[in-house]
Amino acid sequence: MFGYRHAFHAGNHADVLKHLVLVQLLDYYRAKQKPFWYVDTHCGAGAYRLDEGPAQARGEYRDGIGRLWDRTDLPPATSRYLELVGRFNPDGKLNRYPGSAWFASEILGPADRLWLFELLPADFQALRTRFSADSVRTRVQCQDGFAALRGLLPPASKRALVLLDPSYELAEDYARVVDSLADSLRRFSTGTYALWYPLLRRREADRLPRQLGALAARAWLNVRLMVRRRPLDEGGLYGSGLYVINPPYTLPAMIEAELPAVAQSLAQDDKAGFTLDFEIP
Numbered sequence: 001m002f003g004y005r006h007a008f009h010a011g012n013h014a015d016v017l018k019h020l021v022l023v024q025l026l027d028y029y030r031a032k033q034k035p036f037w038y039v040d041t042h043c044g045a046g047a048y049r050l051d052e053g054p055a056q057a058r059g060e061y062r063d064g065i066g067r068l069w070d071r072t073d074l075p076p077a078t079s080r081y082l083e084l085v086g087r088f089n090p091d092g093k094l095n096r097y098p099g100s101a102w103f104a105s106e107i108l109g110p111a112d113r114l115w116l117f118e119l120l121p122a123d124f125q126a127l128r129t130r131f132s133a134d135s136v137r138t139r140v141q142c143q144d145g146f147a148a149l150r151g152l153l154p155p156a157s158k159r160a161l162v163l164l165d166p167s168y169e170l171a172e173d174y175a176r177v178v179d180s181l182a183d184s185l186r187r188f189s190t191g192t193y194a195l196w197y198p199l200l201r202r203r204e205a206d207r208l209p210r211q212l213g214a215l216a217a218r219a220w221l222n223v224r225l226m227v228r229r230r231p232l233d234e235g236g237l238y239g240s241g242l243y244v245i246n247p248p249y250t251l252p253a254m255i256e257a258e259l260p261a262v263a264q265s266l267a268q269d270d271k272a273g274f275t276l277d278f279e280i281p
């Protein structure tokens with residue numbers, strides 16, 4: 001199961017969409033100034049080199065963060081995300097890219113808690129080392145993120161954001177994310193859940209939006225960023241989506257304002273674009 005290493009994909013178009021929205025969610029909850037939990041069920045290594053190793057070999061980041069890095073004309077939420085990536089590269093060169101846990105640790109405050117799960121031993125070790133100095137706020141565990149989530153909900157803080165970001169290497173991940181969200185909503189119906197999912201020609205991926213809709217969450221938002229036309233065969237990712245349950249009411253307007261420029265910047269052909277659907281009563 002451990003063929004997937006996020007180091008190969010760090011900073012690609014999928015990370016851009018996921019982390020752009022994640023930063024907005026974290027900023028929104030942080031502003032409330034009440035203790036808050038962040039749960040990252042599939043954390044990766046927490047930080048990646050772009051100037052050497054796997055990311056350099058594949059170069060996916062060049063068509064992701066690489067296309068935005070030097071831009072000064074992007075709308076505010078995208079600029080905010082870029083500012084954070086810049087903070088992670090203090091010498092001004094795009095040599096490294098932060099993982100989801102780093103964005104959370106940077107934005108959340110001392111009274112907040114971060115629960116970070118990663119199953120791949122090498123990435124777990126890197127993650128643990130990275131957060132070893134932050135052990136009061138942060139728990140890092142080498143554990144199945146879906147199982148760990150069950151044990152955490154409902155959170156003592158009564159406020160939480162859960163990021164579910166599996167690699168979908170295993171077909172069963174598609175079913176597990178749906179089961180995990182259904183179970184989590186039963187345990188903690190008011191939590192905010194952000195699920196990343198791939199857009200690729202695969203039966204399980206095509207079925208996922210319908211299954212997420214059937215969860216009948218009271219409030220939800222689904223944003224999809226396509227960077228190229230849907231391939232005719234099973235070839236790679238043509239985009240990705242984020243399904244957010246119980247999103248802040250501000251999120252749709254943010255996406256409407258930001259995604260046109262992001263989609264245009266990351267476009268690989270004339271079929272690039274984005275879709276946004278939501279229901280926030």
Ligand SMILES: C[S@@+](CC[C@H](N)C(=O)[O-])C[C@H]1O[C@@H](n2cnc3c(N)ncnc32)[C@H](O)[C@@H]1O
Binds near residue numbers: 044145
């Ligand atoms: C897409 S990557 C995560 C990227 C990270 N969330 C970010 O945005 O920086 C998915 C990670 O999940 C890990 N993984 C796979 N199955 C897992 C499981 N059942 N529980 C926890 N981690 C798992 C993989 O080793 C991989 O590092």
